[in-house]
Structures are given as C-alpha cells and as structure tokens.
Amino acid sequence: MARSTTPRRKAMFTVFAWAVGLLLFFPILWTVLTSFKTEAEAIASPPSFLGFHWTFENYVTVQERSNYGRHFWNSVVISVGSTVLGVLIAVPAAWAMAFVPGKRTRDVLMWMLSTKMLPPVGVLIPIYLIFRDLGLLDTKFGLVIVLMLINLPIIVWMLYTYFKEIPGEILEACRMDGAGLREEIIHVLTPMAVPGIASTLLLNVILAWNEAFWTLNLTAAKAAPLTAFIASYSSPEGLFYAKLSAASTMAIAPIMILGWFSQKQLVRGLTFGAVK
Numbered sequence: 441m442a443r444s445t446t447p448r449r450k451a452m453f454t455v456f457a458w459a460v461g462l463l464l465f466f467p468i469l470w471t472v473l474t475s476f477k478t479e480a481e482a483i484a485s486p487p488s489f490l491g492f493h494w495t496f497e498n499y500v501t502v503q504e505r506s507n508y509g510r511h512f513w514n515s516v517v518i519s520v521g522s523t524v525l526g527v528l529i530a531v532p533a534a535w536a537m538a539f540v541p542g543k544r545t546r547d548v549l550m551w552m553l554s555t556k557m558l559p560p561v562g563v564l565i566p567i568y569l570i571f572r573d574l575g576l577l578d579t580k581f582g583l584v585i586v587l588m589l590i591n592l593p594i595i596v597w598m599l600y601t602y603f604k605e606i607p608g609e610i611l612e613a614c615r616m617d618g619a620g621l622r623e624e625i626i627h628v629l630t631p632m633a634v635p636g637i638a639s640t641l642l643l644n645v646i647l648a649w650n651e652a653f654w655t656l657n658l659t660a661a662k663a664a665p666l667t668a669f670i671a672s673y674s675s676p677e678g679l680f681y682a683k684l685s686a687a688s689t690m691a692i693a694p695i696m697i698l699g700w701f702s703q704k705q706l707v708r709g710l711t712f713g714a715v716k
Contacts, residue, residue, distance in 0.1 A: 467672070468692070474685035482681040498686035506669055508690060515665035515694075517580050518655075519648035522587035523641055526595045529588075531637075534599035535625055539608060544609070549600065554592040560590075560653050571658060580663045583655060589650045597641055602636030603629065642702050649695045666691035 474482050475705055481492045484692070502508065537545050555683065568577075576582030606629065614628045632638065652667040668692050673684040 449710050450479065470691050470698075471685045471692075472680060473670050476688045477682050477685075479682045480681060482685070483690075498682045501683055501691065502673075502686050506672060506687070508544035508669065511664060511666045511669040511691075512694065514663055514693075515667075517695055518583045518587060518663070518665055519645045521580070521584040522591065522648045523595075523644040525584060526592050526644060527599075527714070530592060530595040530599050530640075531625065531630070535629060536597075538606075539611060549597065552596060556593055557573065557659060564657060568657065578659060578660045578662045578664075582658060583665070586654050587651055588691055590651075590654070591644050591647055593643055595616050598643070599633070599636065599642045602633045602640075606632050642698075643706060646695055646699065684693040 475498055476494045476496070477488075478495060478497070481488060488702070497642050537549065572588075574582075576585070610632070611624055611628060614624055619628065622631050628668050634716045649665075650667070655667045656671055659665070670684065670687050673680055673687050
C-alpha cells in the first residue's frame with residue numbers, strides 16, 4: 441500500500457509545484473503579451489489573451505523616447521557595484537561572527553536583520569538631506585552606497601550561515617602552518633565557500649536590480665537605472681499600459697536571463713551545507 445501511495449504523492453507535489461510556478465509566472469507572461477498590443481487593445485475589456493494584433497510599435501516608441509542603453513548601464517554599475525562592495529565588507533564581518541563569536545554575536549545578527557523591517561520612507565528625509573549636502577544626489581556612487589547598506593544585513597547573514605558550515609579545524613590547521621588572517625580568508629575560507637558566496641552575489645544583484653524606492657527618490661536623470669526607466673511611462677495623463685509593459689519587459693529581461701543561466705549555481709549555493 442505504501443508503495444502505491446508514494447508515486448501518487450510525488451505526482452501531487454509535482455502538479456502543485458507546477459501550479460504555483462505558473463501562478464507566479466503569469467503576471468510576467470501577461471506583461472510580455474501586453475507589450476505587443478496596441479494601447480486600445482491593452483485596456484480592452486474583456487482582455488484578449490492571444491487573439492490580438494501583434495505589433496512592435498511599443499518597443500520602437502520606447503527606444504525612440506528613452507535612452508535604454510544608458511539606463512541599462514546604470515543598473516549594471518549600481519547593482520554589481522553595491523553587491524561587490526557589500527561582499528567585501530561582509531566577508532570579514534561574517535568570518536568574525538562565525539569563528540570568533542562573542543556573547544552578543546547573535547544579538548548583533550538579529551539587530552542587523554531587524555533593520556530590514558524599517559520602512560524605507562521613515563529614513564528617506566535624513567538620507568536625502570545627507571546626500572544633498574554631500575553632492576551624491578543623482579549619482580551612481582550614491583546609489584551604490586545606499587543599496588549596499590540596505591542589503592548588507594542579508595549578505596552578512598547568508599555568508600555567516602555558509603561559514604558556520606565550514607569545520608573550524610581546517611582554519612586551525614592553516615594557522616598552525618603559519619597562515620595569517622589575510623591568507624586564511626583569501627586562500628582557505630573563500631575558496632571553500634565559493635558556492636555560498638556566488639549565490640549571495642547573484643541574489644543581491646537581483647535585489648539591487650529590482651530596487652525602486654531609493655532609485656526613484658535619489659535620482660533624476662544622470663544615474664537613473666531601469667526602475668526609473670519604467671516609472672517614466674507613468675504620467676499625469678494616465679498610464680500607457682502597452683508602452684509601460686514594453687519598458688517593463690526590456691527592464692526585467694536581462695535579470696531573468698541571468699537568473700535562468702545561473703539557477704543551478706543559485707540553488708547549489710542556497711542549499712550549501714544543508715547535507716553533510
């Protein structure tokens with residue numbers, strides 16, 4: 441009896457997983473389909489799923505109206521720069537908490553995580569004024585700093601979890617062989633935690649790429665990334681749904697392609713240390 445129920449349960453879980461996946465993917469699919477409609481068809485009621493006149497007019501208009509390449513480059517610099525800077529700061533911090541813990545290490549980790557629960561609008565005004573006085577408004581460097589800071593707790597937590605899975609005896613052995621702190625982190629710890637570090641990099645690039653609140657409030661034109669590129673299609677006259685969908689598709693396509701090709705590395709890193 442048990443043998444017959446196990447395949448059935450696996451089939452049920454498979455169907456459920458596909459249903460959840462399709463449910464999550466449907467808004468993206470609808471956005472892509474809407475980007476190929478005319479504005480009239482985009483707001484038609486009832487909406488048409490496939491029976492509409494396909495057109496590339498929205499993509500042509502978006503390209504003519506906005507400098508997609510500049511927004512794309514800004515997104516790359518901001519997301520990659522904030523992630524790399526965050527990892528450089530988080531690696532020694534996570535090392536210290538994992539291998540030289542103090543009485544308050546857990547409290548510090550919980551405090552860092554609690555900062556993610558703070559509504560961003562609650563600190564918008566002081567950060568805006570600081571950036572204004574330092575001349576960091578509408579600069580890529582300013583966004584790199586602020587996005588690094590808001591994602592730093594996640595980076596530290598993830599690296600701390602990965603480092604805890606590495607046996608401390610290995611580090612003790614390399615110390616006995618005369619390795620210093622720098623050699624220990626660079627030549628021993630980092631190579632052993634490559635899957636975890638890689639997944640941390642990928643996840644935080646995605647988070648920084650999709651960040652909209654800070655990019656919309658701290659930029660105007662020069663450093664505006666793709667999130668601002670999307671928001672530019674919301675005007676006082678209303679929403680241009682077809683063009684907005686085309687801009688959204690162009691903005692999410694690069695990060696979706698990155699996620700698709702790196703999904704194995706991401707899953708491997710997120711499950712790093714789960715099975716000993």
